[in-house]
Amino acid sequence: MTTGPTPTPEPPARSRRRAEATPPAGKAGRDLKAAITVGVLLAVVALSSLLFVKQLFLVLVLVVMWIGVWELSRALQSVGARVPLPPVLIGGGGMIVVSYYQGAEAQLIALGLTVVGVMVYRVADGVTGALRDVGAGAFTALYPCFLGAFVSLLLAAPDGQLRIIFFILVTVFSDIGGYAVGVLFGKHPMAPSVSPKKSWEGFAGSVLTCAIIGGVAMWQFWPEATWWHGAVIGALSAAVATIGDFIESSIKRDLGVKDMGNLLPGHGGVMDRIDSLVMTAPLLWISLSFVVPIA
Numbered sequence: 001m002t003t004g005p006t007p008t009p010e011p012p013a014r015s016r017r018r019a020e021a022t023p024p025a026g027k028a029g030r031d032l033k034a035a036i037t038v039g040v041l042l043a044v045v046a047l048s049s050l051l052f053v054k055q056l057f058l059v060l061v062l063v064v065m066w067i068g069v070w071e072l073s074r075a076l077q078s079v080g081a082r083v084p085l086p087p088v089l090i091g092g093g094g095m096i097v098v099s100y101y102q103g104a105e106a107q108l109i110a111l112g113l114t115v116v117g118v119m120v121y122r123v124a125d126g127v128t129g130a131l132r133d134v135g136a137g138a139f140t141a142l143y144p145c146f147l148g149a150f151v152s153l154l155l156a157a158p159d160g161q162l163r164i165i166f167f168i169l170v171t172v173f174s175d176i177g178g179y180a181v182g183v184l185f186g187k188h189p190m191a192p193s194v195s196p197k198k199s200w201e202g203f204a205g206s207v208l209t210c211a212i213i214g215g216v217a218m219w220q221f222w223p224e225a226t227w228w229h230g231a232v233i234g235a236l237s238a239a240v241a242t243i244g245d246f247i248e249s250s251i252k253r254d255l256g257v258k259d260m261g262n263l264l265p266g267h268g269g270v271m272d273r274i275d276s277l278v279m280t281a282p283l284l285w286i287s288l289s290f291v292v293p294i295a
Contacts (some may be wrong), residue, residue, distance in 0.1 A: 042273070046168065050161050057164065061151050062096045067270045068144045071261040073136075075271075078255050081136035082129070087117035088137050092145030099152035107149050114141045144274060150281035157294050162221045166214075167284040170234045171277050173213045174206045174241040181205025190242075195249040203242055210234035210241075222292045229291045236287070237280045244279030248272070 049056035069092055073083035091114025099107040118137035122130050154163040182202025190198045214234020215227040248271065252260065261269020 043168075043172075047165075050164055054155055054161055054164075058096065058100055058152060058155060061148065061155075062093055064270055064274060065092055065096060065145055065148050067263065068148070068260075068274060069140055071263075071269045071271045072140050072144070075252070075255050075257050075260050076136050076140075078257060080129070080132070082133045083140050084118050084121045084125075084133060084137045087114060087121045088140050088145070090114075091117055091141055092148075095145050095149040096152050099149040100156045103156070104153060107146070107153070110149075111141060111146045114145070144271065144278045147278040147281060148274070150285045151277075153285045154281065154288070159221075159292075163284070163288055163292075166217050166221060166230075166288070167281065168277075169217055170210045170214045170237040170284070171241050171280045173209050173234075174238040174276065174280075177209025178202040178206030178238070178242070181209075191246060194246055194253065198242070198245065203238075206238040206242060207235045210238035218291075225291050233284070233287045233291070237283060240280045240283050241276035244276040247279070248275035 046057065046060065049060050066089055069083070069085070069088055073085055073088075076083055091110060095107055095110040095114070098110050115138050118141065119134050122133050122137065151164070151167070154160060154167055157163055178198070179202065182197070182199045182205065185201045185205075186197075186199030188200045189196055190200055190203060211231040211234045214237065215231035218225055218230025218233070219227040248260075252258065259268030260271035263269050
């Protein structure tokens, strides 16, 4: 009887990393007290920089992106990919800055120049493994740098502080609503092989929470718009934020790591905290540009 080819066994080291990356049973899986404390401190720092001088928030975004690039590059090393850090850090920083001062076209040009810089820098170091490393560098330039640069576009508007606060509210409350409802009522996992703790009930709570927060924030920030615009944007943001969580979870599982870093107690690394933010930033920039056009 033909049984088919025997599957190639996974390398022991990578199997071990995957096992270590699998979260333990249970619904929480995190130090909730530490997570809340760090979350509040991050919110205070972000709001302080944003409300005092909004260019300070731009500096904060730049630092966060650089830390995220460093964490992602370290994680990619676990599969032998070496991100050419100098061109990615310089180009990523350039995307953040030119997006704020020159707009979306400059942001796209900066991405292209960054990828070219990655290729030139890496090939100059030798051709062995160059394609793998260039791919890792281009991916890092796109995620989180290019996607994160949409935060600069939001900030650049005359009412940029309000747009950033709206963006943070609907994204953060996606996590809060999903976590609370998921812990209390979650029974049906959305994608158990990628993120076992995310349930359809939690996703419904995330969408509902973001719709309420988005509607209230739209009504308060931009009276000329209608509250249901904010509710729709909030619901869409919850869906995109969940997709962002799944994307990073799949990346971490493929790399065999539990967290991208350990800089933030209760959260893991910076990339573990901004995974949904960088995904929702383009959506918020586009949707708010239509609903609340910039004069």
